[in-house]
Amino acid sequence: MNGTLEKIRGFAQGYEPELVALRRDFHRHPELSWEEFKTTDRIEEELGKIEGVKVLRRGFGGGDSGLTAEIAGKKTGAGTGRCVALRSDIDALPVQEENDVEYRSQTDGVMHACGHDGHMAGLITAARILSQLREEFSGTVRLVFEPAEESGVRGGAKVLVEEGALDGVDAIFGLHLFTTYPAGQVLYRSGPCMTSADGWDLVITGRGGHGSAPELAIDPTIAAFMFGSAVQTLISRETSPRETAVISVTSIETSSKTRNIIPESVKLMGATRTLGGELQDRLEAAMRRIVSGIAQTTRCTMELDYRRFYPAVINDPALTEILKDAALGLFGPEAVKEAPLNMVSEDFSFYGAVVPATFAQVGVGDLSRPATCCPHHSATFDLDESQLWRGAALHAGFALSFLNKA
Ligand SMILES: [Zn+2]
Ligand SMILES: [Zn+2]
Numbered sequence: 564m565n566g567t568l569e570k571i572r573g574f575a576q577g578y579e580p581e582l583v584a585l586r587r588d589f590h591r592h593p594e595l596s597w598e599e600f601k602t603t604d605r606i607e608e609e610l611g612k613i614e615g616v617k618v619l620r621r622g623f624g625g626g627d628s629g630l631t632a633e634i635a636g637k638k639t640g641a642g643t644g645r646c647v648a649l650r651s652d653i654d655a656l657p658v659q660e661e662n663d664v665e666y667r668s669q670t671d672g673v674m675h676a677c678g679h680d681g682h683m684a685g686l687i688t689a690a691r692i693l694s695q696l697r698e699e700f701s702g703t704v705r706l707v708f709e710p711a712e713e714s715g716v717r718g719g720a721k722v723l724v725e726e727g728a729l730d731g732v733d734a735i736f737g738l739h740l741f742t743t744y745p746a747g748q749v750l751y752r753s754g755p756c757m758t759s760a761d762g763w764d765l766v767i768t769g770r771g772g773h774g775s776a777p778e779l780a781i782d783p784t785i786a787a788f789m790f791g792s793a794v795q796t797l798i799s800r801e802t803s804p805r806e807t808a809v810i811s812v813t814s815i816e817t818s819s820k821t822r823n824i825i826p827e828s829v830k831l832m833g834a835t836r837t838l839g840g841e842l843q844d845r846l847e848a849a850m851r852r853i854v855s856g857i858a859q860t861t862r863c864t865m866e867l868d869y870r871r872f873y874p875a876v877i878n879d880p881a882l883t884e885i886l887k888d889a890a891l892g893l894f895g896p897e898a899v900k901e902a903p904l905n906m907v908s909e910d911f912s913f914y915g916a917v918v919p920a921t922f923a924q925v926g927v928g929d930l931s932r933p934a935t936c937c938p939h940h941s942a943t944f945d946l947d948e949s950q951l952w953r954g955a956a957l958h959a960g961f962a963l964s965f966l967n968k969a
Contacts, residue, residue, distance in 0.1 A: 567699050567967075568892035568960050574692040575956035582688045582955060583948045585609065587666035589680035593655030593673045596711035596719070599628040602653050602683070606630055606708050609687045613694045616706070624722040629653070629710040631728050634693050636700035636966065645702040647965045648729060648918075649958045650737040650911065651686035652679045652712035652719070661942040662934065676944040677713065678740040678927065685738075685954035692959040702966040705732055709910075715762065715872045718910035724917055734882055735920045736961045737911045738954055742936055744926030746947040749890045749957065750902035751923055753883040757876035758807065758836040759843060760908035763869040765790065765854065769862070771818070771827035780825040784817060786861040787829040791815075793853045794833075797846055808837045808846060809906060836906055839875040874912040879919035885968065886921050889960040894953065907939075923961075925954050 575582075594602050603621060607630060610616045616634045623629040633646075660667050660674040668674045686706060693704055707728055711719035729735065744750060767787055772780025791812055802808050812833040819826035835850070837843045847869055858865040890899045902924050914920050927946035928936045935947045 565892055567696065567963055568889065570696065571692055571956050571959045571963070572893050574695055575688065575952040575959070578688050578691060578955065579952050582684050582951050585687060586681050586684035586948065586951060589683050590666050590675045591669050593668050593670055593675045593680070595657060595673055596654045596714040597624060597626055597628060597717070599653045599710050603628045603630050603708070606653070606683060606687065610690060610706070613690050615694045615697055616690055619705070620728070623710060623719065623726055623728065624717070629719060629723065630708045632706045633703050634690060634697070634706070635703045637697045638699060638701040640701045640967070643701045645733050645966055646705055646731050647702070647962050648705040648707050648732045648735040649686055649689060649962055650707040650709055650735060650914065651682040652709045653683055654679060654711050654713050656713055656940055658940065658942050662945055664945070674942070676941060677939045678946055679712065681740045681927070681946055681951050681954065682738070683708065685951055686958055688955035689958035692955065693962065696959070696963065700963050700966045704962045704966070712910050715760065718873060718913065720910040720913035724913050729914060729918055732918050734965055735914045735918055736882070736886065736923070736958065737914070738923040738925055738957060739909065740925050740927045740946055740954060742928035742939065742944065742946055744924060744928060746926050746929040746935070746950050747898055747953070748900055748926035749894055749898050749923065749953060750900050750926070751883055751887045751890060751921070752902040753878055753880045755838045755875055755904060756878045756902065756922055757905045757907055757909050757912070759839045759871070759875040759912070760873045761835040761843065761847070761869065761871045763833055763835065763850070763867060765831040766866045767829045767831070768827065768864045772825045774823035774825055777825060781862050782825050783829040783863050784826065786857050786863040786865060787815060787831060789857045789861065790831065790853065793857065794850060797849050797853070801849060802842065802846070806842055807904060808835070808842055810835045810846070836908065837875070873908045873910045874916065876909050876912045876922050877915055878921040879915070882919050882921040882965070885964050886923055886961050889964040890923070890957060893956050893960045923957060925950060925957065
C-alpha cells in the first residue's frame, strides 16, 4: 500500500498549480447556500474532463445545486462491490471580502470565507488522482458535492441523505481546512470530534411605557438581564466540569430605539453546543425551566423557540484508524496529530448517522503570513494555498486505503 500512497502524494503535488488555480476560480465566484448553480456547473465541467468519472445526479433539495458522481476501480479483490464516499461542501457566506488579492470575490456581499473553495478544488483533484490509479483499486468511490453546509436551518447533508445520495455507500470521509491549525498539520480524531449546534430565539414581551414611570410598564429588559445571567448558571452550576457544553447569547434587540422609552419587547438569540445525548436534552429542558420561572417573576410573556440544527460529529474508530494510517503514509509522523475536540459544528454529522464516517482537519494557517490566520467567516479570511494538495492526497489516500483493506 505504501507504494500507492507514494504515488498519490506525487500526483497531488504535481497537480498543485491546477489545484490552486481552481480554488482561486471558485473563490472569485462564490454563491450562497442552495444557490450554488454556477459552482455546480463548474464542478460538472471539471469532472467531465476526468476519465472514468460518471455523474450520478445533479440537483438536490428541489433545486439545481449539488452533485454526486462515481469513479470505479478496475482491480478485482478486497474492495469489489464496496463503495466509499468522499465529501466536499460547496457554499459561500454572506460576507463582503476585504482582502486585496488578485482572486478576491467578484460578487458583492458574498465570499468563500470558510475554505469550501479549497475543499471543492481538493476533491476534484482527488478525482483526477483516482482516475490515474484505477488499476490499483477495486470497488467504487462516490464524490459528494454538498450544497448549503453553512445554512444551519436547512443544511445540505440532511437533504442529501434523505434524497439517497449515500445509498449503497459503506463509509464516508470528509475534511475541513482550518486556519486555526498550523499549515501542514493533518489531524484525525476518534469518537466525538465536533459539537452539535442548537440555536434559539427568545422573545420577551412586557408593556412599554415612559422611562420615568416604570411602575406603569412591565419592563422586558429586566427579564432579559435575568435570563442572560441565569442561563450561564446552566454551564457553571448544572453541568459537570467533565462534560462539554457552551451557551452563548449572541444578539439582544429591544423595540425601543431611544433613552426615555421602556420597550414593549426584547428579542434575544443564542446558541448551545454539546456533544448531544442526555446533556443536550437536559440543557434544553433547563432553559425552558428558567424561561418559565423568569416569566412568572417578571410578569412578562416569554416565548422560546429552541431548534436543533446540526448533531455532533462522532468519528467511527475503525475508519479513523484507516485515516490515521493513510495520513502517516502520505505525510509522515511529524505532520499527523490527534485533534483536540473542536467546538465548531458541521453538518457532516448527518452522514455519520447513517453510515460509518470519519472527518479530518487540515491546517492552513501560516503564522508567517497573518492573512492566513484570520478566523473562519471573517472578511479577511484566506488560507495557505501551499497546503491544499494535502487535502486532495488525503481524500484519495483514504479512499484507496479503505477499498483495498481486506
Ligand atoms: Zn463555515
Ligand atoms: Zn466550513
